[in-house]
Every structure is written in structure tokens, then in C-alpha cells.
Amino acid sequence: MIFDNKSFKTFLTILSIFSGLNLAMAQRPAWLEEYNEHQAYKDIYVVKKINNTNGTYSSFLVDKNGKKLTPAYRDIGKFSNGLAEFVTFENHKGALGMHGYLNKNGRIIIPPIYRGAGDFQNGITYVIYPKGKQMGLSYLDTLGKEIYKVPVELFPNDFLINKAKAAYVAYHDCQEDFIWYVNDNVTTLNWKFGKYTEADIKKAKEPFRFYYKGKYGVVDKNLILRVPVALDDIDLIYKHSGRGLARVRYGDKFGYISSKTGEVVIPFIYEDTQKPSLGRYWVKKGGKWGCINKKGETVIPFLYEYAGRFMDENRASVSLNGKFGHIDTTGRVTTPIIYQSASYFKHGVAMIQLDNKYAYIDTSGKVITKQWFSEAQPFREEMVETQRFGLFYEVLPDGSVKFKRISGYWKGGLILLGLVLLAIAPWRFFKARMKGNR
Structure with a gap:
């Protein structure tokens, strides 16, 4: 009989599979037949016996001769980083089985004190346990030393024990987990x-x-x-x-x-x-603004109804009891808190408002402009335009003031005055001529 190349390759593949199965059967110890499941790790085995009548089951760690290295546990998981998770039976008081870890000699390395756990990855695993009204989550190394504890207590509305649902895989307690429903969505702690x-x-x-x-x-x-x-x-x-x-x-x-x-x-x-x-964080608590540093320590008391950012001049605008002023990063008042408003500092100058009029101050709180203006704005560039009695002025950071132009109202008034004068002039000229002719 002649086979084509494709058929011959298929035949060889099938033959190798059956050869592998026969070899595996030949190498499989006879004592394994009494167990329903097993997982081999060179010279040791994790085995499980299941009673299909009542659904009970137990797991053991055994050597290559079938000798039991551990007492019966409810479940033993996969070995990873030299350790395997195991779960104890419920005790006589009905307490749920607890999770721990053992090595390949059957010796307990991490005691069974956790409600849930996972496989080790790169020498780290997670464990779940009751923590007050919540489930807690920590990470351990292969010696059982805690690497990091998740601060679940900061999230008091989540991960509550009375709302946790245990999710099981039949006969595999090492794969159980805890889930919660949040807005009808399933979430988990780990x-x-x-x-x-x-x-x-x-x-x-x-x-x-x-x-x-x-x-x-x-x-x-x-x-x-x-x-x-x-x-x-x-x-x-x-x-x-x-x-x-x-x-x-x-x-x-x-x-x-x-x-x-x-x-x-x-x-x-x-x-x-x-x-x-x-280096300051303005935060609001109890309806008032105060400052903390990056450690969370309060460095400026929670006093202010309003607070602006600290600028390069080491000043921030604040409001207390409806009045405005400035403080520095230590909380020291640098501009008296007496004004209707106080702007941020720019070029060492800030705008203030008092009695509905505006002026400018330096970082010491001293007023540097001789005039007060009816309209003004904070510095953005190296000069700012202000207004007083309808006249516009240019103000510089040193407080000097220079007249710039008149307002549109002044222009309109002057034009109207000119028109009036133009209208009156011919009449006065005519009146004077008439008087002269007499």
C-alpha cells in the first residue's frame, strides 16, 4: 500500500500519541487507581479521593510509593515556588476551612489562618482574611512574611463580609474566591x-x-x-x-x-x-480651606472661605470673614485681611479693593500707587491699564502711573460740547451784529 506524504505524517502522529499513552500507563503506579484525581511533581503526587455518593472529598500529598506525607486535607493546590496552597476541613463547630501553604515534604510553611489564597508568582502570593467588618487582603513571601497589606479600612463601604459571596469550584477549594456586587457589577478584592x-x-x-x-x-x-x-x-x-x-x-x-x-x-x-x-496643597475640610504638605500634615490651619494658589512671590490670596488679604507659605499674614478683594501677585505686585476703589500693593502689603482707581485689573504683563474719573492710566510694577488716554465718555462729552459751542457761536455773532447796527 502506498501512502501520500500527508497521510503518512498523520499516521506517525497518531502512533506517537498512542505510544506516549502506553508509556504513561506503564509508568503510572498502581496505587494511584484508588484516587479520583492526581497531579505529579517528579517524586511526589497531590492526590484526591472523591465520594460521589455524598460529595465528600479529601486530598493528600504522597511520595512515589503512595506513602502519605500529610494528613487528609480538604484540598491541596498546585505547587509553585516550592509551595502549594492547602485547605483544612471545617471544624466541629462548623467553621469554614482555612488556607495555608505546605512544601513538598508535607511540612506546613505558612499556617492555615486565611479564608482565601492564591498561587505563588515570583515568590509572592495574596491571602484574604476577615478584618473587622471587611475582608482584608495582604501579600506574602514564601516564608509567610507580609510584604504589603491593602488598606481596605480606607474604603468602609466596600468589601463587607456580610455582602461577600463565596464562589466555589466543585471539589477544588483552593480555587474559591469572594465576590461582591457593586451597581449590579461583580467585583473582587484580589x-x-x-x-x-x-x-x-x-x-x-x-x-x-x-x-x-x-x-x-x-x-x-x-x-x-x-x-x-x-x-x-x-x-x-x-x-x-x-x-x-x-x-x-x-x-x-x-x-x-x-x-x-x-x-x-x-x-x-x-x-x-x-x-x-x-510645596503646599490647599484642601478643604469642614467648609474651610487650609494647607497640608505631601505627608498630609496640616501646615496652615483650616480658616479660610477662599484661598488662591501660592505664586512665585510666596504669597496666596485668602478670604476670612468676608475680607481678603495675603499669607505666605508659613501661614503668616503679609497683607492685612481687610480688603473687599485681593488678587494674586505678579511681578511682585497685587491688586486690592477697598470702598469700591482699587490700588496696588507690594509683597510687604504697602500700597505703592498714589491714586486709587475706579476700575483696575491684576497684573498679567509688565504693565496694566486702570481708569479714574473716565481717564485711563498705565501702571507699572514700581507703582508709577502714566496718563494714557481719555475714555469714550469723555470723547463723547467733548464732541457734544463742541457741537453746542458751534451751534451757539453763530447765534452770538448774529446777536452781536444786530446790537452793533443799532
Whole structure:
């Protein structure tokens, strides 16, 4: 019989498969037949026996001869980084099985004190446990040392134990998880990513900020969740952020995370914030503005109804009891808080308003213009135009004032006066002639 090339290759493939199966059957120990499932790791096996009648099951770690290296556990997971997760049976009081880790000798390395856990990846795993009214999440190394604890207590409305749903895989307790429904969407405390997303996370220069159905979370390049998926907003374009901190929102309150680590460094206690300036963060609490530094320490008390940014002159405009003035970054008042309004400083000069008139001051609070104006504006360029009695003036940062032009009202008035004079002049000339003729 003659085979074509394609048929011959197919025949060889089938033959190799059957040869491999026969070899595997020949190498498979006879004692494995008493177990329903097994997973081989060179000279040891993770085996499981399932009672199909009542649905009970138990798992063991055994050597190549079938000798049990562990007592019966409810489940034993896959080995990774030399450790495998295991789950104990419920105790006589009905408590749920707890999760821990053992090595290939069957010795417990991390005790079973957790409600959930995962496989080790690059020497790190996550564990889930009750923490007050919430489920907590931490990351451990292969010795059980805690690397990072997710601050779930900062998110008191999320991850509540009484709203958690346990998700099980039949006969595989090591694959159980806890889920919550948020706005009818399923979310979880620990987060698993696809391989392409993982690649993006590991390449990112900063902690990776991700979005899921209306919520944000932050994970670092080691796949450690620094902030759980509970944030309502992250200032991704740094409109209100800077100097190493990014503004985030939980519910109706604001806080900050570190742009370097992704961790929450300033909790969610503020009603509003401003973009930082000169190392100060204006934040609003209790309806008043005050300043904190990047550690969250209060450096200017929460006193002010209004606060402007600190400019290069180390001054910020503030309002207290309806009056305006200036303070520096230490909170010291540099312009008395007595004015109707006080602008930002530019070129060392700020505009003030008092009794509905305007003038300009220097950084010491001294008024540098001799005149007060009916209309004015803050400095943007190296000169500014003001108005007084309908006359326009040019004001320079040194306080000097130079007449520039008259207003349209003055022009209109002068034109009208000229017209009146022109109308009166012929009549007076005619009247004088008539008087002369007499």
C-alpha cells in the first residue's frame, strides 16, 4: 500500500500519541487507581479521593510509593515556588476551612489562618482574611512574611463580609474566591489580569491605574494591588495633582496616592482640593480651606472661605470673614485681611479693593500707587491699564502711573460740547451784529 506524504505524517502522529499513552500507563503506579484525581511533581503526587455518593472529598500529598506525607486535607493546590496552597476541613463547630501553604515534604510553611489564597508568582502570593467588618487582603513571601497589606479600612463601604459571596469550584477549594456586587457589577478584592495586561503593567514606569465598570484601582509592576478597585476617580491628567501625589476620590471625599508607589498616603477626608503650589496643597475640610504638605500634615490651619494658589512671590490670596488679604507659605499674614478683594501677585505686585476703589500693593502689603482707581485689573504683563474719573492710566510694577488716554465718555462729552459751542457761536455773532447796527 502506498501512502501520500500527508497521510503518512498523520499516521506517525497518531502512533506517537498512542505510544506516549502506553508509556504513561506503564509508568503510572498502581496505587494511584484508588484516587479520583492526581497531579505529579517528579517524586511526589497531590492526590484526591472523591465520594460521589455524598460529595465528600479529601486530598493528600504522597511520595512515589503512595506513602502519605500529610494528613487528609480538604484540598491541596498546585505547587509553585516550592509551595502549594492547602485547605483544612471545617471544624466541629462548623467553621469554614482555612488556607495555608505546605512544601513538598508535607511540612506546613505558612499556617492555615486565611479564608482565601492564591498561587505563588515570583515568590509572592495574596491571602484574604476577615478584618473587622471587611475582608482584608495582604501579600506574602514564601516564608509567610507580609510584604504589603491593602488598606481596605480606607474604603468602609466596600468589601463587607456580610455582602461577600463565596464562589466555589466543585471539589477544588483552593480555587474559591469572594465576590461582591457593586451597581449590579461583580467585583473582587484580589485582582487577576490577562497576560497582555500583565505585560503592560510590568512595563509601566509608574504604578498602573486601571478602570473597571465605574471604579478605579492601582497595581504595581509586581502585580501587588496597592489600591483595591473602589476609587470613584483618579486625576489622570494631573489637573489637581503634582509634586509626587495624585488626587483620588472615594465617594464625595478626596485624598492622595503616591505617584511612585501607588499607595494611599493621604486619606479621603477632604471636600475639595487645588493643584499644589510651592510645596503646599490647599484642601478643604469642614467648609474651610487650609494647607497640608505631601505627608498630609496640616501646615496652615483650616480658616479660610477662599484661598488662591501660592505664586512665585510666596504669597496666596485668602478670604476670612468676608475680607481678603495675603499669607505666605508659613501661614503668616503679609497683607492685612481687610480688603473687599485681593488678587494674586505678579511681578511682585497685587491688586486690592477697598470702598469700591482699587490700588496696588507690594509683597510687604504697602500700597505703592498714589491714586486709587475706579476700575483696575491684576497684573498679567509688565504693565496694566486702570481708569479714574473716565481717564485711563498705565501702571507699572514700581507703582508709577502714566496718563494714557481719555475714555469714550469723555470723547463723547467733548464732541457734544463742541457741537453746542458751534451751534451757539453763530447765534452770538448774529446777536452781536444786530446790537452793533443799532
